[in-house]
Amino acid sequence: AIDVENYHTYEEVMAYLADLANTNPLVTTMVAGASVEGRDIVQATISSDLAANKPIAWFDCNIHAREWITAATCIWIIDTITTGYGSDPEITALVDQYDWKFVPIANPDGYAFSWTNDRLWRKNRAVNPGSICMGVDLNRNFPVGFGGTGSSNGPCSETFHGAAAFSEPESNTLKNLIAADQGRVKTAISMHSYSQLWLSSYSYTSALPSDYTTMLRAMRAGVDAITATYGTVYNYGSTGTVLYIASGVSTDHYYVNEGVLHSYTIELRDTGLYGFELPPRLIVPTATETWNGIKAFMNAI
Ligand code: 0X9
Numbered sequence: 001a002i003d004v005e006n007y008h009t010y011e012e013v014m015a016y017l018a019d020l021a022n023t024n025p026l027v028t029t030m031v032a033g034a035s036v037e038g039r040d041i042v043q044a045t046i047s048s049d050l051a052a053n054k055p056i057a058w059f060d061c062n063i064h065a066r067e068w069i070t071a072a073t074c075i076w077i078i079d080t081i082t083t084g085y086g087s088d089p090e091i092t093a094l095v096d097q098y099d100w101k102f103v104p105i106a107n108p109d110g111y112a113f114s115w116t117n118d119r120l121w122r123k124n125r126a127v128n129p130g131s132i133c134m135g136v137d138l139n140r141n142f143p144v145g146f147g148g149t150g151s152s153n154g155p156c157s158e159t160f161h162g163a164a165a166f167s168e169p170e171s172n173t174l175k176n177l178i179a180a181d182q183g184r185v186k187t188a189i190s191m192h193s194y195s196q197l198w199l200s201s202y203s204y205t206s207a208l209p210s211d212y213t214t215m216l217r218a219m220r221a222g223v224d225a226i227t228a229t230y231g232t233v234y235n236y237g238s239t240g241t242v243l244y245i246a247s248g249v250s251t252d253h254y255y256v257n258e259g260v261l262h263s264y265t266i267e268l269r270d271t272g273l274y275g276f277e278l279p280p281r282l283i284v285p286t287a288t289e290t291w292n293g294i295k296a297f298m299n300a301i
């Protein structure tokens with residue numbers, strides 16, 4: 001068990017996932033790859049019948065190191081699903097319909113560094129040849145629009161895109177996970193903070209995808225259920241129109257190259273009062289409303 005009301009170190013989260021896999025027959029874990037510094041990148045799967053090859057709801061969390069509420073929310077959701085299966089009818093139905101897969105800490109080195117050295121660290125911990133600055137922005141290291149608007153070729157920038165698409169083992173690991181389940185991924189959601197936004201493709205351009213009407217309907221279902229919980233206001237729409245243009249992001253890759261129509265970035269609480277340093281007392285409310293949104297969204301697609 002884990003104390004879902006607090007933030008946890010990388011080691012604590014890994015120990016929780018290992019314990020869950022050992023004690024709960026619904027849960028399996030796999031080491032999907034290794035970070036620059038050699039930490040495991042772990043995916044947890046919740047399935048009531050692995051052999052059935054059900055459609056998948058897939059989540060990456062904490063691509064950005066300082067966005068601690070994203071791992072905390074994914075952990076809360078894992079805990080809620082595994083606890084509720086068999087007693088909560090809505091959870092039971094959603095687990096019987098889908099396999100649920102989570103990468104709770106997609107950027108382990110950056111996350112660890114944000115605990116020990118720099119709470120506001122964003123990137124991974126790659127050594128950049130010829131520069132004293134470390135780190136690549138993993139959410140600029142994917143191929144769609146790689147190197148374009150909203151990314152930087154400077155290693156000291158917070159949005160440094162890296163030497164090439166998938167130059168980083170962390171982004172490469174996410175690519176491999178989605179590709180391994182190609183054809184089964186019903187939705188892929190990248191959890192970020194902060195701003196209270198539900199974002200679709202495209203991110204690399206202000207042009208709208210051909211599936212945008214379908215995406216808007218799905219996002220609206222999610223956002224309405226979030227707001228219905230505690231009144232938290234969310235905006236939604238394509239990243240390039242609602243937020244800003246960002247090239248080389250994960251979710252454009254899932255949509256454009258992997259054919260995942262329902263590929264979204266969710267920017268969790270808040271809108272800037274606490275920003276990335278959301279107090280622990282807001283973990284459970286944030287996770288609760290987010291899960292209500294995801295359930296409504298899943299039932300709408
Ligand atoms: O700039 C980013 O990478 C994201 N915002 S954050 O404050 N969490 O860094 C937004 C990216 C949005 N694009 C998509 N992934 N669609």
Ligand code: ZN
Nearest residue numbers: 064067192193
């Ligand atoms: Zn982010």
